[in-house]
Amino acid sequence: MIATVATVVAGSIAAAVVLMGVSYVWAPGGAAGFGIPDVPVEDRAFRSWSRVKGNRDIGTGLLLLVVLVGGPPQLLGAAMIVAAVMPACDAVTVARAGGPPAAAYGVHAATAAVMVAVGLVLLGA
DSSP states (O other): OHHHHHHHHHHHHHHHHHHHHHHHHHOGGGGGGGSOTTOOTTOHHHHHHHHHHHHHHHHHHHHHHHHHHHSOHHHHHHHHHHHTHHHHHHHHHHHHTTOOHIIIIIIIIHHHHHHHHHHHHHHTO
16 A cells, blocks of 8 residues: 555656656746746856756656556666655755755755655565
8 A cells, every 4th residue: 555655656756857847948947946046047058957957857757657657666666766866966956056945955855855765665565
């Protein structure tokens, strides 16, 4: 039962990551919500980096969805734990840029923690 809940949470995270990635590629000005303060959303270089982040998110989310559909729960668990490195690094990036703690810890670090917890449950499935 708990593995089923963990699988649903993993799928939801993967789908959300794809959708966030699409939003960063489609409308990079909205990426200011990432948590880095004083982002010049009209700046061409920023918009390019926003698209890079979006592409990374799309690829990561799709990879997790492929593993969810085609692999055993243990493989999905391992993939979730490894993929948690990205939001953990995002938390550090936002914190070091002087971004709001709510974004650094409440969004990015919390996402990483949930991904690791879900991964550990699936590893034990």
